[in-house]
Amino acid sequence: xxxxLLADSAFxxxxxxxxxxxxxxxxxxxxxCASMFKITPETDDGKxxxxxxxxxxxxxxTPKTEPPPKVAREPKAEKPKAVVNADSISRVAAAxxxxxxxxxxxxxxxxxxxxxxxxxxxxxxxxxxxxxKAQADxxxxxxxxxxxxAKAQSDSIKAAIAAAAPSKLAASSKPNKNATVVxxxxxxxxxxxPIIEAPIIEPPAAASDSTGIARLVHAAxxxxxxxxxxxxxxxxxxxxxxxxxxxxxVRGARSRNEYANAIREWLNTLDDHETRLQSAADVAPATxxxxxxxxxxxxxxxxxAPAKKNTAAIVDTTFVLAWPAGVVANDSSTxxxxxxxxxxxxxxxxxxxxxxxxxxxxxxxxxxxxxSVNAFQxxxxxxxxxxxxxxxxxxxxxxxxxxxxxxxxAEPFGNAMWRVSNPLTIVPAGAPPIANRRVVVVxxxxxxxxxxxxxxxxxxxxxxxxxxxxGQSAYVxxxxxxxxxxxxxRVRLGELLNADGSIGVQPxxxxxxxxxxxxxxxxxxxxxxxxxxxxxxxxxxxVVDNDALYANADWNFAHYPIMGxxxxxxxxxxxxVRDFHAYRELQDENIDAALQRIIPRxxxxxxxxxxxGAMLDLAAVTDxxxxxxASPSVTQHFxxxxxxxxxxxxxxxxxxxxxxxxxxxxxxxxxxxxADGYPMPAYVAERxxxxxxxxxxxxxxxxxxxxxxxxxxxxxxxxxxxxxxxxQLSITRTPQNGTKLQRxxxxxxxxxxxxxxxxxxxDLDRTTRENIDSALTxxxxxxxxVLDARGTGGSTNEVSNETFDYYYSSVMxxxxxxxxxxxxxxxxxxxxxxxxxxxxxxxxxCYHERRTFDNIIGTDAPxxxxxxxVLLIDERTQGSLEQLGLALxxxxxxxxxxxxxxxxxxxxxxxxxxxxxSFTFSGSEIRHADGRQLQRVGLTPQVDAxxxxxxxxxxxxxxxxxxxxxxxxxxxxxLRKKK
Numbered sequence: 017x018x019x020x021l022l023a024d025s026a027f028x029x030x031x032x033x034x035x036x037x038x039x040x041x042x043x044x045x046x047x048x049c050a051s052m053f054k055i056t057p058e059t060d061d062g063k064x065x066x067x068x069x070x071x072x073x074x075x076x077x078t079p080k081t082e083p084p085p086k087v088a089r090e091p092k093a094e095k096p097k098a099v100v101n102a103d104s105i106s107r108v109a110a111a112x113x114x115x116x117x118x119x120x121x122x123x124x125x126x127x128x129x130x131x132x133x134x135x136x137x138x139x140x141x142x143x144x145x146x147x148x149k150a151q152a153d154x155x156x157x158x159x160x161x162x163x164x165x166a167k168a169q170s171d172s173i174k175a176a177i178a179a180a181a182p183s184k185l186a187a188s189s190k191p192n193k194n195a196t197v198v199x200x201x202x203x204x205x206x207x208x209x210p211i212i213e214a215p216i217i218e219p220p221a222a223a224s225d226s227t228g229i230a231r232l233v234h235a236a237x238x239x240x241x242x243x244x245x246x247x248x249x250x251x252x253x254x255x256x257x258x259x260x261x262x263x264x265x266v267r268g269a270r271s272r273n274e275y276a277n278a279i280r281e282w283l284n285t286l287d288d289h290e291t292r293l294q295s296a297a298d299v300a301p302a303t304x305x306x307x308x309x310x311x312x313x314x315x316x317x318x319x320x321a322p323a324k325k326n327t328a329a330i331v332d333t334t335f336v337l338a339w340p341a342g343v344v345a346n347d348s349s350t351x352x353x354x355x356x357x358x359x360x361x362x363x364x365x366x367x368x369x370x371x372x373x374x375x376x377x378x379x380x381x382x383x384x385x386x387x388s389v390n391a392f393q394x395x396x397x398x399x400x401x402x403x404x405x406x407x408x409x410x411x412x413x414x415x416x417x418x419x420x421x422x423x424x425x426a427e428p429f430g431n432a433m434w435r436v437s438n439p440l441t442i443v444p445a446g447a448p449p450i451a452n453r454r455v456v457v458v459x460x461x462x463x464x465x466x467x468x469x470x471x472x473x474x475x476x477x478x479x480x481x482x483x484x485x486x487g488q489s490a491y492v493x494x495x496x497x498x499x500x501x502x503x504x505x506r507v508r509l510g511e512l513l514n515a516d517g518s519i520g521v522q523p524x525x526x527x528x529x530x531x532x533x534x535x536x537x538x539x540x541x542x543x544x545x546x547x548x549x550x551x552x553x554x555x556x557x558x559v560v561d562n563d564a565l566y567a568n569a570d571w572n573f574a575h576y577p578i579m580g581x582x583x584x585x586x587x588x589x590x591x592x593v594r595d596f597h598a599y600r601e602l603q604d605e606n607i608d609a610a611l612q613r614i615i616p617r618x619x620x621x622x623x624x625x626x627x628x629g630a631m632l633d634l635a636a637v638t639d640x641x642x643x644x645x646a647s648p649s650v651t652q653h654f655x656x657x658x659x660x661x662x663x664x665x666x667x668x669x670x671x672x673x674x675x676x677x678x679x680x681x682x683x684x685x686x687x688x689x690x691a692d693g694y695p696m697p698a699y700v701a702e703r704x705x706x707x708x709x710x711x712x713x714x715x716x717x718x719x720x721x722x723x724x725x726x727x728x729x730x731x732x733x734x735x736x737x738x739x740x741x742x743x744q745l746s747i748t749r750t751p752q753n754g755t756k757l758q759r760x761x762x763x764x765x766x767x768x769x770x771x772x773x774x775x776x777x778x779d780l781d782r783t784t785r786e787n788i789d790s791a792l793t794x795x796x797x798x799x800x801x802v803l804d805a806r807g808t809g810g811s812t813n814e815v816s817n818e819t820f821d822y823y824y825s826s827v828m829x830x831x832x833x834x835x836x837x838x839x840x841x842x843x844x845x846x847x848x849x850x851x852x853x854x855x856x857x858x859x860x861x862c863y864h865e866r867r868t869f870d871n872i873i874g875t876d877a878p879x880x881x882x883x884x885x886v887l888l889i890d891e892r893t894q895g896s897l898e899q900l901g902l903a904l905x906x907x908x909x910x911x912x913x914x915x916x917x918x919x920x921x922x923x924x925x926x927x928x929x930x931x932x933x934s935f936t937f938s939g940s941e942i943r944h945a946d947g948r949q950l951q952r953v954g955l956t957p958q959v960d961a962x963x964x965x966x967x968x969x970x971x972x973x974x975x976x977x978x979x980x981x982x983x984x985x986x987x988x989x990x991l992r993k994k995k
Contacts, residue, residue, distance in 0.1 A: 018473070027909065041059050042466035045641065048597055049190045056650040058428070058776065065586065079990070088458060092354060093938045097402045097868060114744075117564035133557055134878060168915070170627065174582075197536065201974040202884065210322075212811055215497075216543075216577050216924075218262055218579060219267075219268060219579055220618065221579070221620050221621060222619060222620055223615075223616030223617070223619050223620045224267050224615070224616060224619060228267050228268075228269075229612055229615050229616065229808075230500055230612075231266055231267065231269070231275060231500065232263070232266065232267055232376060232415070232583065232615050233500075233611060233612055233615070234497070234498070234499040235263060235266050235279070235499075235587075235851075236586075236587040236590060236591065236611060237497055238279070238497045238499065238505050238507070239255075239259055239584075239587050239591070240587065240590075240591030240594070240595070240850065241495060241497055241507050241849075241850035242255060242286070242291070242507055242909060243255055243256075243589070243591075244413065244595065244850060245412065245413045245495075245507070245509045245847075245849060245850050246286070246288075246291065246413075246416070246507060246508060246509065247411075247412070247413070247508065247509075247510060247511040248286060248288070253287075253643075254285070255286070256584060258282060258285035258286075258588075259282070259580065259584050260578070260581050260584055260612065261580060262281060262282035262285070262580075262581035263282075263580045263583050263584070264579055265278035265281070265582050266278045266279065266282070267583075267619070272501050272502075272503075274540060275413035275501065275503070276293060276295075276503055276584050279293050279499060279503065279505065280293045283505065283587060288508060288771070289488070289494065290488050290489050290494065290506065290508040291494075291505070291506060291508045292505070292506055293503060293504075293505055293506075294496075294497075294503075294505070294506055295503055295504075297735075297885075304744060320525075320731040323530070323912045333363065333364045333365050333366075334362060334364065334365065334366045334543050334546050335361055335364035335365070335366070335367050335368070336367075336368045336370065336543070337357070337367070337368070337370065338370045338373065339370060339371045339372070339373050339374040340374075341373040341374075341795045342373070342374075342375050342840065343373075343374055343375060344374065344375050344464075345371075345375070345463075345465075345466060345490070346466075347568055348392060351392035351393055351396065352392060354392070354396050355392060355395065355396060358399065358891060361399065362399070362450075362990055364450075364453075365450060365453060366453055366454045366455070366456070366546035366547060367400065367453070367454075367455050367456070367537070367546070368455075368456045368457075368458065368542045368543060368546050369455070369456070369457050369458065369469070370416075370458045370539065370542075371457065371458060371459045371460075371463040371464075371465060371983050372458060372459060372460045372462075372463055372483055374462075374464065374685040375462070376461060391883065392444060393466045393467070393468040393469075394440060394468055395445065396468065397442045397466075397468035397469060397471065397472055398442055398443060398444060399445065399455070399478055399606035400444065400455045400472060400477060400478065401442050401444045401445075401472065402444060403444065403475070403477075404441065404442065404443050404444070405441070405442040405471040405472055405474070405475035405477060405515070406439050406440075406441055406442075406471055406515035406929050407439040407440035407441065407442065407467040407468060407470055407471035407474075407476075407515070408439060408470050408471070408474065408491070408512045408514045408515070408644055409436045409437045409438070409512075409513045410436070410437045410491070410492060410493065410511070410512060410513070410875065411434045411435065411436045411510060411511060411513045412434070412435055412436040412439075412493065412509050412510035412511075412848070413432065413433075413434065413435075413509075414432075414433050414434070414597075414846070414847065415431070415432050415433070415845075415847035415848075416430070416431045416433070416844055416846055416867060417430035417431065417596060417844035417845060417846075417848065417923075417925065417939050418592060418595075418596035418925045418927070418938060418939050419431055419432045419925075419929050420432050420856075420925045420926050420939075421927045422926045422927075422928065422936075424528050426882055430844070430925050431937055432922075436513065439467070439471070439515070440467045440468055440471060441471075441691040442471045442472065444467055454479065454545070454546045454547075454548065455472060455477065455478040455479070455546075456478070456479045456480075456542045456543075456545050456546045457469055457472075457478055457479070457480050457483060457524075458481050458483065458538060458539065458542050459471065459480065459481075459482055459483065459485060459486050460482065460483035460485070460487075460529060461483075461484065461485050461486065461487040462487060463486065463487070463490070464490035464491070465480075465486075465490075465491075465521065466891050470512075470521070471515070474514040474515055474516050474518065475515065475516070479524050479545055479552065480521070480522075480523040480524050480526070481523060481524065481525055481526075481527055481538060481541060481545065481552065482523035482526045482527070482543050483527060483538045484526065484527075484528060484705075485523075486521045486523050486526075486638065487892070488508075488512065488520055488521060491512045491520075491521065492508055492509065492510045492511055492512060493508075493509045493510050493848065493849075494506055494507060494508050494509055495507050495509055495850055497850070505800070506814070507850070509849065509850075513636040524552045525541075525552035527541050528830055542579070547874070553832045555682070564755040573932060574625055574650055574920060574930075574931065574932075575624040575647070575649045575931055576621075576624040576627060576931070577931050578629070579619060579930070581930040582618045582619070582621060582627055582930065582931070583615070583619070583935065584930055585617060585618070585627075585631060585929040585931060586611065586614055586615060586618045586631070588636060588929055589631065589634055589635065589927075589929060589935055590607060590608075590610075590611045590634065590929065592645075592927055593607055593637075593638055593937060593939075594607055594847070594851060595851055596845055596846055596847065596925075596939065597638060597640070597845075597921055597937055597938065597939075598843075598844070598845065598937075598939055598940050598941040598951075599638075599639070599640060599938060599941060599951045599952070601974065602639065602641055602949075602951055602952055603637060603638065603639050605637050607637050607638075610633075610634060610637040611634070613633075614622060614630055614633060614634045617629070617630035617633070618630045618631075624648075624649035624844065624931065625649060625652060625653050627649065627931060628645075628647065628649040628650045628652070628653040628931075628933075629653055631645055631650075631929070631931075632645055632650065632653065632705065632706055632707050632932065633705045634707075635707060635708050635935065636704075636705050636707055636708045636709070637708075638937055639708060639709070639710055639952060640708050640709045640710060640920055640937055640938050640951070641708060641709050641710040641714045641718075641918050641919070641920035642893060642894070642921075642922070642924050642936065642937060642938045643673075643707075643757045643935070643936065643937040644707065644708070645707065645933060645934075645935050645938050646934045646935075646936075647929075647931055647932050647933040648932060649932075649933075650933070651952050653706075654706070654725050654726075655722075655725040655726035655727055655728075655749070656720055656727075656728065656751055656753075657725070657726060657727065657728035657729075657749035657751050657753065658724045658725055658749055658750070658751070658753035658754040658757065659679070659724035659725075659726070659731055659733070659747045659748075659749050659753065660675060660676040660677075660678040660679040660682075660724075660747070660753045660756065661674060661675045661676070661679050661682055661724055661747075661757075662675075662720075662721075662724065662757055662761070663720045663723050663724070664687055664717075664720050664963075665713075665716040665717065665719075665720050665877075666963055666964065666965055666968065667964060668685045669696075669965065670688040670689075670696055670720060670723060670967055671685065671686070671687055671688075671968055672685060672686045672687075672688065672735075673761045673968060674757060674758065674763075676753065676756050676757065676868040676944045678748070678750075678753065678756075679747065680745075680747070680817075681733060681735075681743060681745050681747075682733075682747065683737065683744060684968065684971070685737075685738055685965065685968050685969030686735045686736065686737050686738075687735060687736045687965070688723065688733060688734070688735055688964070689734045689735060689736055690732075690733065691723060691731075691733050691734075691743070692726060692731060692732060692733075693732060693733075694774055696858065699719075699723075700716070700719055701944050703719050703722060704719075704720075706718070707723065709951045709956070710918055710920045710951065710954075711916075711918075711952050711953075713891040713915070713918075714891055714894075714918045714919070714920065716891075717891045717892065724749070724753070724757075725749075726749050727749065727986050728749050728750060728751065729748065729749060730746050730747070730748055731746070731747050731748070732744070732745070732746060733745045733746075733747055738969050739992050759807065760781060760782070760806070760807055760892075762779060762781075762782070762973070763782075763806075764777070766797065767779050767782050767783060767787055767791070768783075768787065768791035768794070770795070770798070771980055772980070772984070774798055774799040774800065774987055775798060775799070775800050775801070775802065775980060775983050775984070775987075776794075776795035776798040776800070776801045776802070777801070777802045777804065777954075778791050778792070778795070778801065778802070778803055778804065779804045780804055780805050780807070780897060780900070781805065781806060781807025781808070781826075781892075781897070782802055782807075790826070792827070796881065798883060799883045799884070799983075800883050800886065800983040800986070800987060801831075801881075801883065801885050801886075802885075802886045802888065802976065802979050802980070802983070803827070803885060803886065803887050803888070803910075804902075804976070805887050805888060805893045805900065806886045806888050806889065806890045806892050806893060806898040806914065806975075807888055807892050807893065807897065808892065808893075808894045808895050808896075808897065811973060813878050829899065830908070831881045831885050831904065831908045831909075833879075834907050834923035836872060836873070837872070837873060837882060837906050837907045837945075838870040838871065838872055838906065838945045839871050839872070839873050839902055839903040839905075839907060839943070839945055840870070840871040840899065840903070840906075840942055840943065840944065840945055841868060841869075841870055841871070841943045841945060842868070842870075842871055842922070842940055842941065842942055843866040843867060843868035843869070843940065843941045843942075843943075844866065844867055844923075844939065844940045844941070845865075845866055846865045846866060846867055848865075856984075868943075870945070871903075873907065883909075884909055884910075884911070884983060884986055885899075885909060885910045885911075886910065886911050886912075886913055886982065886983060887901055887904055887910050887911070887912050887913070887980045888913055888914050888976065888979055889912055889913070889915070889916070889917045889954075889955050890914045890915045890916075890917070890975070890993050891915060891916070891917070891918055892918070893914075893917035893918060894917065894918035894920050894921065895918075895920070895921055895924075896921075897917075898917050898918065898919075898920070898921040898942075898950070898954070898955060899921050899942060901920075901955045902919065902942070902944060902950070902955075904946070905944070905945075905955070911958050911959060912956070912957040912959070913957055913958070913961050913975065913978060913979045913982060914957050914959075914960075914961050914962075914975050915957060915960070915961075915962055916953070916954040916955065916956055916957065917954035917955040918954055919950060919951055919953050919954035920938065920951065920952075921938075921942045921950060921951075921954045922938040922939065922940045922941055922942040922951075923938070923940040924936050924937070924938060924939065925937065925938075925939030938951070959978065959979075959982055961974065961975045961979070962974075962975070963975060
């Protein structure tokens with residue numbers, strides 16, 4: 017049955033027509049969406065975009081160009097069979113536009129997502145390339161380190177082979193290649209293994225807290241004790257390298273355990289069991305076993321099978337002596353008991369001496385026993401000796417002054433040496449001993465083997481068996497360095513030197529007991545050795561020090577060293593000054609407190625200039641004008657250029673005393689009131705710690721010497737002229753100005769001349785070998801001579817004894833009034849043990865012994881000068897010229913005129929520091945012949961004469977005029993009466 021046509025309509029249209037139009041709109045929308053999803057997205061430049069890369073940043077191949085997508089055609093709409101209303105058509109068009117807008121929005125969102133994916137792909141590829149490059153750089157760095165380590169190891173092996181090569185030369189010029197050559201007793205040399213460590217991770221430049229500073233101060237005391245007095249002190253490089261590498265761990269420790277581990281690893285680099293870290297529990301006395309007053313004696317009888325048939329059996333007796341438990345090694349009653357067993361020992365075929373139960377006496381071998389103990393043990397050992405034997409000695413480091421570390425500097429004072437104790441000598445006594453009798457000594461880690469038995473062991477007349485090792489602490493001296501926080505370090509100060517050249521106690525065999533309770537295992541072995549059934553003979557090892565096997569670092573050559581090297585520099589200056597400075601008891605500031613103050617500055621120094629400033633501050637603590645610090649960074653700190661003038665501190669003002677032609681607007685006599693933006697009082701206060709000075713007048717001398725110095729270029733100065741007018745000056749500093757300026761303002765006057773017909777003049781600061789003799793010869797007929805010593809004799813710090821002797825021979829031989837006299841008293845500090853902290857957290861000053869001697873001078877009678885002499889002195893008189901003043905004071909008819917001298921004289925010594933630094937200081941003390949102090953006081957003038965600003969501006973040498981006036985009054989009595 018055919019369906020009925022609907023008569024109703026929607027929107028004024030028949031339902032069938034409306035249904036057709038809706039279907040057409042849906043088809044159009046579906047076609048547009050399909051076309052959109054088939055379109056290849058484009059980038060901003062209009063080109064097809066590459067597909068987005070996922071996780072792995074692999075190179076993306078160039079995508080192939082795809083044919084343009086086919087756009088779906090819109091289906092043809094059915095023609096309506098009825099008339100369509102215009103309003104309905106517009107509504108359909110609006111619906112179609114909305115569908116197209118939705119499709120366009122979706123396409124824009126798609127394009128944005130693709131752009132984001134491309135950006136992420138590019139960033140991922142860049143990160144991947146950076147990671148690959150970083151990995152390549154790391155592999156390259158590892159290869160460089162591995163090559164360096166391999167080269168160092170190869171060089172070490174080559175050096176060891178080269179050192180041992182001479183001993184391996186064949187005796188014949190044409191050796192047989194097939195023959196096996198065995199050297200007779202070839203020397204065995206034990207070389208230390210090379211120290212190859214990874215590069216140091218440099219910590220940031222920052223100061224430690226109070227706990228870290230205290231630990232570093234204790235570490236400085238430990239380092240100084242080891243480097244001066246440990247037997248391996250000659251290997252400075254190895255210990256310094258270890259310090260540089262481990263001191264940063266000490267300062268960076270966050271707990272007591274980390275601090276202890278850092279110290280322990282540091283000390284382990286010495287490879288010395290006797291130098292170790294210990295806590296308070298380690299130092300506490302241990303509980304001793306019950307004391308037995310008498311030793312145990314055991315006779316073991318054994319029958320050895322006969323060598324041939326039908327021969328009598330040989331009875332072999334081995335006599336065992338056991339030391340009483342808990343008795344010290346130098347107990348005279350035990351030695352007396354051993355003496356009582358002489359008859360039984362004499363009949364024994366072999367002897368075993370068991371020393372494991374004894375308690376060490378903790379004494380030094382160079383401290384002698386009492387006479388009875390020496391006699392007992394020497395008499396006991398002489399019964400076993402078949403030929404004379406020499407016991408061991410203790411050698412330890414000792415110093416007579418500080419040995420100069422600068423190259424090419426030869427000073428008579430300052431020497432490091434070995435002090436060796438006198439050994440015991442064992443001579444055979446009584447009846448000849450039994451032929452082929454063997455003596456075996458058994459010891460353990462707590463045993464103290466007497467010197468007499470050690471003499472037999474080192475001469476191969478006795479065999480030493482060790483129960484799990486032999487301790488060395490009973491034979492060598494040591495000191496305990498307190499480290500705070502309940503920790504301390506035991507430092508060995510000497511070593512056992514045997515007569516055969518071996519070092520320490522070296523057992524013939526070390527036997528490990530199978531059980532701690534099995535005390536008889538080693539005793540059974542000892543009896544077998546005594547009977548000849550077990551051979552344990554070994555060769556002694558000689559220790560050879562060889563710094564070449566240690567890898568060197570470049571921290572000593574860098575102007576700005578790494579932090580560990582900077583701290584090492586502070587430790588070295590502090591320790592050397594503390595132990596060997598000639599005038600350390602005259603210092604105003606305690607150098608230990610100065611070290612605590614300087615350590616944070618050394619740590620926080622961010623460049624070479626900061627490091628130099630901190631070290632200059634530490635050098636200033638010496639209060640010694642001969643103490644100077646020199647390096648390229650110190651020169652940079654002061655400034656490598658000069659303004660074209662010199663100044664002196666006169667009447668409390670900075671007065672210009674010399675100018676060159678380049679000093680435009682500045683004249684002699686002008687007062688400098690400001691420099692580099694600092695008013696003069698602030699400038700002086702700022703530079704008071706720029707180096708050492710003996711007193712206030714030498715400090716102002718040094719500051720005035722530094723007043724023209726600074727950075728090359730334009731410098732700002734403010735001056736006041738003779739008319740009291742202020743002027744602002746811009747002066748150019750250049751390095752050449754330093755060579756143009758003369759050392760003294762007297763540069764344009766003759767070195768020697770006649771002031772009057774009866775008074776002569778010699779400028780000692782400018783004399784040379786060529787003119788001093790001729791000047792003294794020409795002025796010999798004068799009634800008086802003025803000797804001008806207002807200077808340093810040519811150099812402030814490199815005062816050599818050759819210069820001193822030069823003045824003696826050229827001046828003193830002619831102005832002496834006596835044939836021979838003591839002109840000065842000189843002394844040098846002696847060091848034989850470390851200066852240890854007095855308590856935890858506190859360091860006490862050290863007062864070592866001194867070797868004192870008198871300086872004697874003599875002359876010939878025909879060379880004596882009978883006239884009067886005057887010596888001109890001021891703050892510039894220092895070094896050898898001060899020593900000349902001491903001589904003239906004692907044997908010359910001499911008057912001092914001027915102002916006090918510098919008060920800095922004596923033999924100058926020095927040391928090298930990290931950062932290419934060289935530090936000099938007074939290594940010997942000079943005093944007046946009667947013992948009065950010279951350092952920091954200087955020579956005191958009998959006639960006070962000072963320069964004035966008025967005299968400087970007038971070009972008048974007022975001190976010389978005052979000396980001339982004084983001599984004229986002495987020569988002409990009429991002038992004295994007139995006055």
